Amino acid sequence: MFMKIAILAILATAISAYPQAQCALGRTYTVQPGDTCNGISGQQSVPLFQLTSANTGLNCNNLLVGQSICLADVGQDCTDVHVVGMNENCASIAMDAHIPLTTLFANNGNINDPSCNNISVGDVLCVASTAIPYGA
Numbered sequence: 530m531f532m533k534i535a536i537l538a539i540l541a542t543a544i545s546a547y548p549q550a551q552c553a554l555g556r557t558y559t560v561q562p563g564d565t566c567n568g569i570s571g572q573q574s575v576p577l578f579q580l581t582s583a584n585t586g587l588n589c590n591n592l593l594v595g596q597s598i599c600l601a602d603v604g605q606d607c608t609d610v611h612v613v614g615m616n617e618n619c620a621s622i623a624m625d626a627h628i629p630l631t632t633l634f635a636n637n638g639n640i641n642d643p644s645c646n647n648i649s650v651g652d653v654l655c656v657a658s659t660a661i662p663y664g665a
């Protein structure tokens with residue numbers, strides 16, 4: 530009996546000691562007055578999709594001043610970014626970045642695929658040439 534409890538305790542400790550994703554070193558950010566998810570994304574050059582993926586349950590409509598958020602999880606930090614400009618679309622952005630359109634969609638799960646009808650000037654997109662394992 531005691532042995533079983535001890536084993537369970539060890540297992541529970543081992544599991545809780547290894548959460549699925551950890552915020553990358555130096556990639557935490559404290560919400561300031563007036564901040565929005567889009568604003569933080571632009572100012573910190575972090576793809577918006579990455580911001581939501583690194584903060585499970587983040588409510589962009591209710592950011593709290595002083596709240597600590599993560600800009601990137603370990604191994605899921607796309608630093609190869611592109612800020613959407615006037616008259617750009619997914620095809621032109623992918624072409625300029627020399628990456629396949631499929632990679633652009635794969636690394637920016639918030640863009641409607643394939644219509645790409647919901648990107649706006651100023652949006653920060655990940656244009657890495659390899660797949661970022663978001664959510665892994």
Ligand SMILES: *[C@@H]1O[C@H](CO)[C@@H](O)[C@H](O)[C@H]1NC(C)=O
Nearest residue numbers: 577639640641647648649652
């Ligand atoms: C695009 O639209 C989808 C749902 O239609 C939404 O989940 C996503 O956040 C939108 N992306 C942007 C960049 O607005």
